[in-house]
Amino acid sequence: MKQSRAPITLTTDFGYRDEYVGVMKGVILSINKEIPIVDLVHDVAPQDICQAARIIENNYNYFPTGTVHIAIVDPGVGSTRRILAIQENGHFFIGPDNGIFSPILERENTLDVFSIENRALFLKKISTTFHGRDIMAPVAARLASGMPITRVGPKIHRETCHLIKLRDPVLQSNGIAGEVVSIDRFGNIRTNITNTCLEKLHVEQKPEITIKSYVLGFSEGSYATLEDDKPTALINSSNEIEISVKNKSAAKLLNVKKGERIFIRGHLA
Amino acid sequence: MKQSRAPITLTTDFGYRDEYVGVMKGVILSINKEIPIVDLVHDVAPQDICQAARIIENNYNYFPTGTVHIAIVDPGVGSTRRILAIQENGHFFIGPDNGIFSPILERENTLDVFSIENRALFLKKISTTFHGRDIMAPVAARLASGMPITRVGPKIHRETCHLIKLRDPVLQSNGIAGEVVSIDRFGNIRTNITNTCLEKLHVEQKPEITIKSYVLGFSEGSYATLEDDKPTALINSSNEIEISVKNKSAAKLLNVKKGERIFIRGHLA
Amino acid sequence: MKQSRAPITLTTDFGYRDEYVGVMKGVILSINKEIPIVDLVHDVAPQDICQAARIIENNYNYFPTGTVHIAIVDPGVGSTRRILAIQENGHFFIGPDNGIFSPILERENTLDVFSIENRALFLKKISTTFHGRDIMAPVAARLASGMPITRVGPKIHRETCHLIKLRDPVLQSNGIAGEVVSIDRFGNIRTNITNTCLEKLHVEQKPEITIKSYVLGFSEGSYATLEDDKPTALINSSNEIEISVKNKSAAKLLNVKKGERIFIRGHLA
Numbered sequence: 001m002k003q004s005r006a007p008i009t010l011t012t013d014f015g016y017r018d019e020y021v022g023v024m025k026g027v028i029l030s031i032n033k034e035i036p037i038v039d040l041v042h043d044v045a046p047q048d049i050c051q052a053a054r055i056i057e058n059n060y061n062y063f064p065t066g067t068v069h070i071a072i073v074d075p076g077v078g079s080t081r082r083i084l085a086i087q088e089n090g091h092f093f094i095g096p097d098n099g100i101f102s103p104i105l106e107r108e109n110t111l112d113v114f115s116i117e118n119r120a121l122f123l124k125k126i127s128t129t130f131h132g133r134d135i136m137a138p139v140a141a142r143l144a145s146g147m148p149i150t151r152v153g154p155k156i157h158r159e160t161c162h163l164i165k166l167r168d169p170v171l172q173s174n175g176i177a178g179e180v181v182s183i184d185r186f187g188n189i190r191t192n193i194t195n196t197c198l199e200k201l202h203v204e205q206k207p208e209i210t211i212k213s214y215v216l217g218f219s220e221g222s223y224a225t226l227e228d229d230k231p232t233a234l235i236n237s238s239n240e241i242e243i244s245v246k247n248k249s250a251a252k253l254l255n256v257k258k259g260e261r262i263f264i265r266g267h268l269a
Numbered sequence: 270m271k272q273s274r275a276p277i278t279l280t281t282d283f284g285y286r287d288e289y290v291g292v293m294k295g296v297i298l299s300i301n302k303e304i305p306i307v308d309l310v311h312d313v314a315p316q317d318i319c320q321a322a323r324i325i326e327n328n329y330n331y332f333p334t335g336t337v338h339i340a341i342v343d344p345g346v347g348s349t350r351r352i353l354a355i356q357e358n359g360h361f362f363i364g365p366d367n368g369i370f371s372p373i374l375e376r377e378n379t380l381d382v383f384s385i386e387n388r389a390l391f392l393k394k395i396s397t398t399f400h401g402r403d404i405m406a407p408v409a410a411r412l413a414s415g416m417p418i419t420r421v422g423p424k425i426h427r428e429t430c431h432l433i434k435l436r437d438p439v440l441q442s443n444g445i446a447g448e449v450v451s452i453d454r455f456g457n458i459r460t461n462i463t464n465t466c467l468e469k470l471h472v473e474q475k476p477e478i479t480i481k482s483y484v485l486g487f488s489e490g491s492y493a494t495l496e497d498d499k500p501t502a503l504i505n506s507s508n509e510i511e512i513s514v515k516n517k518s519a520a521k522l523l524n525v526k527k528g529e530r531i532f533i534r535g536h537l538a
Numbered sequence: 539m540k541q542s543r544a545p546i547t548l549t550t551d552f553g554y555r556d557e558y559v560g561v562m563k564g565v566i567l568s569i570n571k572e573i574p575i576v577d578l579v580h581d582v583a584p585q586d587i588c589q590a591a592r593i594i595e596n597n598y599n600y601f602p603t604g605t606v607h608i609a610i611v612d613p614g615v616g617s618t619r620r621i622l623a624i625q626e627n628g629h630f631f632i633g634p635d636n637g638i639f640s641p642i643l644e645r646e647n648t649l650d651v652f653s654i655e656n657r658a659l660f661l662k663k664i665s666t667t668f669h670g671r672d673i674m675a676p677v678a679a680r681l682a683s684g685m686p687i688t689r690v691g692p693k694i695h696r697e698t699c700h701l702i703k704l705r706d707p708v709l710q711s712n713g714i715a716g717e718v719v720s721i722d723r724f725g726n727i728r729t730n731i732t733n734t735c736l737e738k739l740h741v742e743q744k745p746e747i748t749i750k751s752y753v754l755g756f757s758e759g760s761y762a763t764l765e766d767d768k769p770t771a772l773i774n775s776s777n778e779i780e781i782s783v784k785n786k787s788a789a790k791l792l793n794v795k796k797g798e799r800i801f802i803r804g805h806l807a
Contacts, residue, residue: 023600
């Protein structure tokens with residue numbers, strides 16, 4: 001009979017130049033060669049837990065039910081920090097208890113959280129610096145193969161998990177203050193202000209976005225509808241406010257980096 | 270019974286640092302977990318439709334019959350440009366109607382072209398900026414799973430498709446004028462002059478290649494047969510004229526970039 | 539009946555920006571669509587055979603028995619250098635006979651070495667510059683599908699294979715002299731001194747590591763246990779001495795590059 005298996009996704013700050021990602025896949029395939037493995041992002045900035053948290057939150061739902069999402073931005077590897085296994089909404093999440101799953105843990109849905117402690121599931125030799133390979137990969141492979149999550153270790157209270165404050169936008173009386181969370185390969189400037197957040201704002205007319213000394217207009221269209229050489233805000237495919245220039249890098253043109261503040265003037269609705 | 274499935278390849282200008290490629294794979298696996306997915310190239314220069322067109326043309330035939338090739342260099346995403354599904358020679362191609370499949374469309378072989386319009390095949394929510402995830406990935410996954418291509422939308426005339434002029438080499442009375450189309454990781458200088466094109470040239474002796482102020486010899490061997498520190502032209506694995514230096518970067522040594530012109534003196538045969 | 543298949547790993551100096559890796563996967567899947575393919579590392583420095591040799595040696599055992607490991611750092615492609623197929627300890631290795639498998643060949647275990655010469659297994663057209671695609675990929679796919687290794691070509695004597703001297707650490711009367719072999723994405727400084735090697739040293743107290751004009755302490759813990767801003771040596775997940783700074787790049791802080799010498803003072807035990 002065909003062995004059951006779900007995909008595993010990997011989101012890390014390992015980059016692509018070392019063997020860290022590849023060897024984790026070896027461990028996974030050693031347990032079950034049928035598991036499809038997807039690299040979600042490996043270029044998370046080193047130690048940037050917030051960025052990884054956003055990527056997981058925005059994208060996990062595009063994967064099939066049963067998928068196991070491994071997230072590793074883990075400056076605390078080898079310390080006493082726990083490793084979590086979370087079951088939520090038909091998906092599984094494995095990663096350090098350092099806030100990387102904050103958006104998942106803060107949802108209202110029913111979810112179960114476990115502390116991964118069952119050494120029988122790990123590699124025999126466990127390094128102090130690479131729990132992704134030695135602990136998370138083999139546990140994920142077994143979950144993806146149908147092992148009940150209760151076997152990973154004790155169930156724990158969600159409230160005991162480490163949460164981090166994602167830099168959420170701040171609703172003020174005169175508008176929304178947000179910031180740049182990443183620059184993509186095209187130079188599009190991605191912010192932490194979502195469309196949902198924007199809808200709480202009452203604006204006289206079309207919203208205006210202020211970044212540095214620039215005041216930019218807002219488009220409801222796509223990249224192709226923008227005017228040449230005119231940086232403009234739009235709603236991107238992750239439902240975030242994004243600043244783009246048609247066929248050019250907005251980040252270069254405006255000389256904007258991650259962390260830069262943006263402001264959208266208006267009154268709270 | 271085992272579900273039928275063919276591979277899907279991805280050729281994009283998305284790069285590797287964002288989640289765009291990974292989330293497309295999630296959509297594909299949500300439809301069929303059995304589909305092998307291959308990253309052909311994601312480092313196409315942003316908006317360089319010609320480069321993607323060449324990569325697809327040179328490589329698709331190395332994949333098995335039935336493979337679905339998604340190509341996304343799509344500055345017109347969200348505009349009224351169509352999305353094509355092409356069936357040719359047992360392979361499928363999905364991408365924007367912006368010329369990215371020009372070499373495929375210009376072949377003499379019988380091929381069928383469809384406009385992807387059947388919204389029942391798309392994700393429920395369609396963004397204006399990421400049709401790769403919302404439209405192309407789910408349609409490709411269904412084609413790879415055996416869905417007849419006629420279901421994607423109306424068949425259209427090949428002549429109505431947008432074609433672009435790849436910068437082809439120009440046969441002149443005194444030789445061939447071509448240009449540099451890319452620099453590979455090793456610093457090899459790849460040109461748009463193919464061996465087939467070169468064979469149309471009658472040369473007195475071995476051809477000489479002029480680039481900038483350099484006049485280079487031609488080798489029929491491999492990298493290993495080149496003389497040390499001597500930039501030399503050879504026929505590479507894509508059947509193109511390429512300029513290489515043994516164990517060094519020819520592009521650095523000659524200070525050559527994409528777009529630089531090259532010339533091979535001779536008389537048309 | 540389900541076709542037998544084992545994974546194939548790829549370790550190359552091809553990088554990610556060209557189509558070289560992707561098209562090899564096309565050739566593999568053309569022979570067997572069931573084969574899982576894992577990118578181990580593609581960012582080996584161009585022509586750095588030693589680096590590839592270390593990566594293969596350190597990681598192959600994390601993959602399941604039967605895995606075929608292709609290693610391509612191949613400046614001699616197209617010359618008369620042989621292409622090897624090695625069977626060792628249940629794993630297969632395919633790559634040029636240029637020393638890339640030196641650590642494998644020097645082990646005491648029983649192993650069999652073959653010269654890949656059976657053209658019936660290759661692609662029909664063989665380029666002079668890309669044997670990875672034209673020879674190694676199709677042979678690997680057949681081995682991964684269960685073809686006996688004896689079919690690739692004649693068995694050869696291990697002693698006839700090209701070996702290279704990996705820059706091993708030197709045990710001296712007053713300590714161990716080693717060097718930096720790579721810098722990882724986090725700026726961790728990886729050396730050629732393994733823990734096994736270190737255990738041969740008798741040190742008065744905890745070992746001290748000298749690099750450039752710095753004398754560094756040694757920690758038995760993980761990254762998280764290091765003191766802030768204090769470069770420290772530890773044993774990494776590949777069992778090597780590594781110099782790290784907590785949440786920072788040790789390579790940047792110490793301005794260290796590949797090839798830099800390190801020294802650990804002590805007396806041979």
